[in-house]
Amino acid sequence: MAVAPDRRAEFSAFYETTWSRTVACAYAVTGELGAAEDIAQEAYTRAWPRWTALTAYDDPAAWVRQAATRLAISRWRRSRVARAFLSRSREPEPDRGPDPDAVALTRALARLPVEQRRAIVLHHLGDLPVREVARIEGCPEGTIKARLSRGRSALAGLLDEGSTRTTDGLEGSRA
Structure with a gap:
């Protein structure tokens, strides 16, 4: 069955414009890029396969982000069960x-309050404007701006703290 070229081009354009936001939403759930x-x-x-029906929606990107969020939660549940099985079955192989x-950033993000972390991930990693983040989070733009400001300040402190610890540890091991 042949697909109409304009339908394919429409979906490609949709994909290109919404990809980073969808990844950001999934990243906010998984913490792994x-x-x-x-x-x-x-x-x-x-x-x-649902593209014809999705184009009738007010926001087809919301459907894709919701699907990604559900897939992320499902993957998390499956991995939790798999880890439990593997820990009982054999020793994990080192990697x-x-x-x-990336580890430092992920750890620092994990230490932020959830609201600040989501705002930072959606705005900076997902490249969403403040208005869109506010819509997704269901709160005023001013609240998102405050979360971003507080989150960036806290993140900077956490990253500085981590680099100081690493430097102190290295200097201590040379002495």
């Missing part, structure tokens, strides 16, 4: 580990 990208891709894969900067 790679997993968030996989989840977002799956959400778009599910949206494509190379993630980038230290």
Whole structure:
């Protein structure tokens, strides 16, 4: 069955304009960029067969973000069960580990209050305007601005604190 070129182009344009926001929503749930990208891709894969119906919605991107959020929660539940099974079955294999900067940022984000973390992730990583973040969060724009300001200040302090600890630890090991 052939797909109309304009339908394909319309979906491609939709994908391009909404991708970063969908990844940001999934990242806000998972805290892992790679997993968030996989989840977002799956959400778009599910949206494509429904595209004709989705175009009738007021906000088709909201459907995709909701699908991504549900997929993220489902993945989290499956991974929790899998980890429990693996911990009973065998010792986990060591891996190379993630980038230290990504670890520091992820840890610092995890220490922020949930509202501030979501605002920062949606605005800075998802590249959403404050107005859109306020709509998603269901609160006034001023509240989002305050969360962003407080969150950035706290994040800067947490990242400085982490780099000081690392530097102190390195200096102490050389002595």
